[in-house]
Amino acid sequence: MLMTAVDYRDSLRAYKPRVFVNGRAVGNAADEASLAPGINAVGITYDFAHRPEHSLLMTARQASSGKTVNRMVHIGETSTDLLYKLEAVRLVCKHSGCAQRYLTHDALNGIFQATKRTDEAHGTDYHQRFLNYLHDVQERDLTLGVAMTDAKGDRSKRPGEQANADVYVHIKERRPDGIVIRGTKAIVTGAPYMHEFLVMPCRTHTREDGDFAVCCAVPVDAPGVTIVARPAGRPGEAAAKFSSKYGQSTGAVIFDDVFVPHERVFLAGETEEGGFLTTCYATHHRHSCIGARAGFGDLLIGAGALMTEANGLDPERHGHIREAMVDLIAIVEGFYACGVASSVYCTKDPAGNVMPDAVFSNVGKLLLATKIYDMHRLAHYVSGGLVVALPGPDEDHNPETRASLTAVLGGRPDIPAEQRLEVARLIEDLTVSHQAGWYSVISLHGGGSPEAMKREIWRNYPMVEKVELVENLLDRGVLDEGRRVSKQPGRCCATGCEVPELPPAFKSAAE
């Protein structure tokens, strides 16, 4: 059953989570103004699945159930699935800034792989449990929050050595019917308006820290769960042209002795597979982030072009403006290309789904993480200083100043001053406000810090292949048949998936 945005909002009313926003208890997320932009953003992923022109990107057929599900809860099986998911994420994020729900996809795919591997190593039955859960999530078309980043405490100590064990979520008790978990996850995107949380470990734990290697599903209103969140976007702010409509809440989630029945537990002490889960999720998620930030890039490119126009500047004639616009495009399409390549060179996991290529997805995430700042710079460059100097929106209704300001704040005569101010405020909202700062920091640190990406690139790069190439060149003169052959597979050789297929909509245009 594919819900609509309205259905999704309504469905939240069935939950009674304990939520605080800015120190205030919030009754029900569905009707809380400070969270509305977040719910709107997630809602896009529901509505777009109903649009015929987007259905190929936004829906897919789940192999294990045979049912058509929302792309955001699908388990991808081909490189085409990955490419469609990437395009789908870009699509929903260019309309919402960041639609958040792709985290659900990334976590489901990671757990799909990790449960399979765990079962094979330990003879457990996590994978079947998870499939049952997955089908239910797909059937009910849920949105799941990723509860992964622990509070961490003293970074120089292991979880088990912490003075306060609650800085990491862990299994406090194992009961016949399930487990009891306890601890705090510090950064959970969209926490207050999720249906459930997928609790996952945030790193590989040592054997003695087995209780910290826990993965399970917990409804947002399970007894013992408390959510302390920030407002989503800039609700109610007149100057927030965009983020008063669409935004993202971030929350800390406290698990205070929360009981989880066995059928919702997908890992409970298998430390090595816990690390595998972390890495799988991270790779899927970095791939998704590329699509998400490309969508944000689309917004900036469009807004920059509109602002330039409203200022009366023609990029054809003003070379430095055109250069800046092209620099902006090159950044966005440059990291997006890494997402595409990561889809094409994906690998087939033994569990049956596909993993984006780790090198390309980490390079893409690394690029967007550092270049989001350049994107802001370029948007400011083409827009001019007005974006921080123009009088606030309250002034628009001040009878004593409105007329004289409007008379002088226009640019081109054929574009009303109001329109120029509106675009300037959009740029300000996207690149100057605290929402803009959120985009920066989340791009830099979300899904792992740049250092984490660099380590993954290093770990996954087929260095042996490159070294042997050069050794061969040094050994011999012109290459010949007798050269030493690389025994180490390169990145490409590990792939075995089918290849991406562009959506028919894309194809038909040229036929």
Add this chain to the structure above:
Amino acid sequence: MLMTAVDYRDSLRAYKPRVFVNGRAVGNAADEASLAPGINAVGITYDFAHRPEHSLLMTARQASSGKTVNRMVHIGETSTDLLYKLEAVRLVCKHSGCAQRYLTHDALNGIFQATKRTDEAHGTDYHQRFLNYLHDVQERDLTLGVAMTDAKGDRSKRPGEQANADVYVHIKERRPDGIVIRGTKAIVTGAPYMHEFLVMPCRTHTREDGDFAVCCAVPVDAPGVTIVARPAGRPGEAAAKFSSKYGQSTGAVIFDDVFVPHERVFLAGETEEGGFLTTCYATHHRHSCIGARAGFGDLLIGAGALMTEANGLDPERHGHIREAMVDLIAIVEGFYACGVASSVYCTKDPAGNVMPDAVFSNVGKLLLATKIYDMHRLAHYVSGGLVVALPGPDEDHNPETRASLTAVLGGRPDIPAEQRLEVARLIEDLTVSHQAGWYSVISLHGGGSPEAMKREIWRNYPMVEKVELVENLLDRGVLDEGRRVSKQPGRCCATGCEVPELPPAFKSAAE
């Protein structure tokens, strides 16, 4: 008479400007909460002039009057003056974020030069008028706003061709006793809490646009003046660790047929000298901006180091954190060095004061304009994702969550969680909030866009010297005495000023 910060605030009560902030009429700037951070920031420049340890940087002896005045209203006569001013601006800005009053200095020095040149070209007496005004400003220790950036309207047309002439401030009428000016200046820093405005042209006008080449001094409450401003900083916001105390307002200033008596008019139609004034001011101002943003850099460096510490990370052991801190330092000291070099290679103006070297000051401003974004990136990098994820300050007083959050949000055991959160919020305030966005855009566009700087660098660089160097090398073998000698002076050769002297305080340490 050197005022204190308290004196300065009191002195504002004598003015009755017509000010609107966010659509609301503000009675008196001195007592307006939304402007308090701006007044605090300017106040630093007053208080520091009274501190013995800063007096050498913060005060100077005005040659034409023989009186000791605040550095911010001084006319510099030596390279030492320029170096001290640069250090002084860095000093006050690292305590206030941006103390704004250096604009007064930059404008006074620019007008000092332009009036002298105008008198010599046109036989006018602007310079003496200006000296009288200057001495009065110094005596009363005023802060003057720079009303330079016109609203501009359609950028493809000259001022005289605009449908609405009011998009540029211009002389509407010339009377026996003075002039009447009219039009809107769109971006005036600190507008609501200035004593007076120095109206200046924002570019060289053509001869037929002579009425737009006007420079004069206007009290903020002169009849016909309306100020439409934004709040300074983030007054009253609990999360604003810094910008609730110090901030900057920006305002549009509407001149609706404002009469200015002759003794306050310093240019009235001399278009060529108007362009010279614009350039002089810009060069002084870009030099000052270097000091200002270095002060902001000091804040970021210190905050980054504190945050790293609170996270429990030791830069000695974590190379990537140390690298990022050094990158941040290298950016800040790299552009600051341009300010120092610009002081050392200053030129003596025929009017008697000194001009910072144009190449170095423009290179320095260009660097800070584009690298402010990297500064934010690096501050985020060393700080981690907590800066946008931590619960808001209202949560600190929520009895239902406070204890559990505090228990898990700490880092190192010897640093209380509160302290870590406080630093995280400071970083957020400085680099994520709309105040942070303001710093970015103002760094990029304030004092002219990067494109303007590049043009100035190109215009001022001694290219002939470099070309002749290479021509000589190509003409002959090993250099000899008979080579062609450059007839074109290089940058350095134009200098004739005394050289900078470090403050005795700096000297004494090593003696």
Add this chain to the structure above:
Amino acid sequence: MLMTAVDYRDSLRAYKPRVFVNGRAVGNAADEASLAPGINAVGITYDFAHRPEHSLLMTARQASSGKTVNRMVHIGETSTDLLYKLEAVRLVCKHSGCAQRYLTHDALNGIFQATKRTDEAHGTDYHQRFLNYLHDVQERDLTLGVAMTDAKGDRSKRPGEQANADVYVHIKERRPDGIVIRGTKAIVTGAPYMHEFLVMPCRTHTREDGDFAVCCAVPVDAPGVTIVARPAGRPGEAAAKFSSKYGQSTGAVIFDDVFVPHERVFLAGETEEGGFLTTCYATHHRHSCIGARAGFGDLLIGAGALMTEANGLDPERHGHIREAMVDLIAIVEGFYACGVASSVYCTKDPAGNVMPDAVFSNVGKLLLATKIYDMHRLAHYVSGGLVVALPGPDEDHNPETRASLTAVLGGRPDIPAEQRLEVARLIEDLTVSHQAGWYSVISLHGGGSPEAMKREIWRNYPMVEKVELVENLLDRGVLDEGRRVSKQPGRCCATGCEVPELPPAFKSAAE
């Protein structure tokens, strides 16, 4: 018939071109030592087509003839073809530095498209002529040089306005049986060891310059052709570990009244289609350049890793070395990803072949053009100063110094000093020698300057789509069904090709 490298070299003996290298007349390219590295490099493309493990990448079935041909002379029909060609170019270039023959591919594909379009616009029969020629080229497995970049003369004048018309190649005379061309092409890669030249216009000409819009095929030894070339690589230099084996010659080609029969003429005055040809070729070629420089990147990555090892540095422990290696990888895979994406989002030309997506291919080429310098920097960074300080190879045989130098110039005890020096010289050869400089400049300017790429990106980007996205967001609140629909197709929507398929070799590994 697929030739081998030996066959190729032998085949050159059948030609008697008039070639000068460094002022000296060269009898036959096949036996000229100064050109041997160039012939070796092209030879790789022949030999690799015979290797079973590379045959899928290196060969393809030509649709119009049904024959299996070398990938470098194939007309691509699917996105898979483009991806394979990209991989094939990377493959041959990582073994040869730059195998050059992909220019043949790029020109053949561009002419394939342009002749079809010309016939449709003008009723000519160029396309069939070209097909006949193509099949012959494929059958004989030739390598064709691209004679496109004219000498250009005074850049402020059109070709027809030049004092000396010969600065552009043009039709001097039209005869019943063919045309006579005249003029100079200034930069022809591999000129002395090509079988034939494909003469093409280097830009869109105006209607009155119709005689400059000429495309035809000319054997290298056609009467009137003179080639003035540079040596290929660094033949005979002992220090040139790599470029004494593999290199590239560049030549100026003078056409002194060269007769070309009609069946070899593919454009003769159709100026608009001449511009189309230039653009088509450029897009194919930029796509190929991405693969070529990624291959060069493979060499640098491998050599850097070897050098690091020989220096006794472990990237796992020395974070700054690992960071630099990852930066190098991220650059190479970052622009390579653009080549992959350009393949995936290719467009089907009405002529039946596929065009790489113009935005992605230009972004990729732009990235490699500017980042080749960073690649050199990073290779130097990880290698240390020894690469320019170690004694030259002649010292290796000096009995008076050899022993003592060898004793002290080693690094790790388990790696002989000779081996360390050998790697150091390889790095020097690749990144410090004039061969290295050639890679830089050719990367920057080959296939068009960065400015040309930026203009192409600007021209091809679906800006309307982005602008409408933002306009819609500003018009309405939360997106709904009634929003304005974009009438302008985006980049993707223009595609209609099949999708890329990874080579079976890549697939099999995981099955």
Add this chain to the structure above:
Amino acid sequence: MLMTAVDYRDSLRAYKPRVFVNGRAVGNAADEASLAPGINAVGITYDFAHRPEHSLLMTARQASSGKTVNRMVHIGETSTDLLYKLEAVRLVCKHSGCAQRYLTHDALNGIFQATKRTDEAHGTDYHQRFLNYLHDVQERDLTLGVAMTDAKGDRSKRPGEQANADVYVHIKERRPDGIVIRGTKAIVTGAPYMHEFLVMPCRTHTREDGDFAVCCAVPVDAPGVTIVARPAGRPGEAAAKFSSKYGQSTGAVIFDDVFVPHERVFLAGETEEGGFLTTCYATHHRHSCIGARAGFGDLLIGAGALMTEANGLDPERHGHIREAMVDLIAIVEGFYACGVASSVYCTKDPAGNVMPDAVFSNVGKLLLATKIYDMHRLAHYVSGGLVVALPGPDEDHNPETRASLTAVLGGRPDIPAEQRLEVARLIEDLTVSHQAGWYSVISLHGGGSPEAMKREIWRNYPMVEKVELVENLLDRGVLDEGRRVSKQPGRCCATGCEVPELPPAFKSAAE
């Protein structure tokens, strides 16, 4: 006695060093063609000291002897000395590419400080010995090579742990009349045409490695010294417009049981002071490098402007060319400014001379080290692809091609083709040849790797001051008198030197 370049060359004939270049024994450096460009470059520092217009920069009065000496062998006592030295280095390097002799200055100043400190710590008399030596060097106007970088062997082991102790120069024997040293210095700039070598340790040694902490002066032809060198520049290469005239040799110097009498020994086992010497030298040297590479930048800027002109491109009209030229200028003047600031903020050493500020000099060196690659890129960008495509100089005399090539390779009609080719070859020589590669690597690694600079910046930055600034801001509201006062001096506070004075020649212009 100030020698001329001719005197200098003649003076080398008095030495009989054992030198090998490219495996060949070289009789006398003065008459060896392969070293002539190096001798020419050093010669500039001699000739320019005799030119009245340069005498203020190129000479100075040595305080301890009262004599006027060449700036390159002077001990600086004021910040003016440092600024003059910086300007002097830029001057001689913009005429010679790199005049090398500033290393003599840097080593003399470092030893001056280290001997003083050693005497105070250990009661030795090294300083007086050194003064005697210094005065002799000044009197004879010598050029001294810096023998610092050891061969190093296995980088994971200390010198004393190496299998072969000769990978570091060390004291093999202590005799009543002196010491015997042994080992290899791997990179000695200008080795074959120095008068003497100053042997210095390349790092701080541990106490048990005391024999490696040795500093002494050794004539190039002392018994037991062997020099294995590379040619200087590109002697005899017709295409080398510049580096056939001026160049730099690098040599390995083998000390095979070389006896050094006590009066030439300046450190012999004092490990801590050996480390101090290394740091002092490095700081002086990085300051000098800034001037040197700025001189190289002058060459590039001039050559780029000439090439642009010869291509017929006007930077006023072609914005992208102007942007690139300004980017090049901004890089060069940006790092040069760090040299200026480092002079201004110098510190007075207890020995009586001045040290450039360590933060600014390291930031400047770090900038030039990484941006030399961008300088090459920009020079290529403005020059176009001709620089690697034009036929070699031998072609200029080929009667069969000369006329036709000359006819088509010109650009602007008023600039002869020969002139355009000459400039293109100069650019090629400076940025594409192996000489160009040498400039890159030497800029990156010479005077220490970027990592070494970053560590020095980190070690010297007044971080405590910044941290306390922020702590104060967090503690209190608006700053007031009661705030905590920093007890830790900042960078500036350590200075006690006089301030720089611009040369009178610079001053006179404006008077």
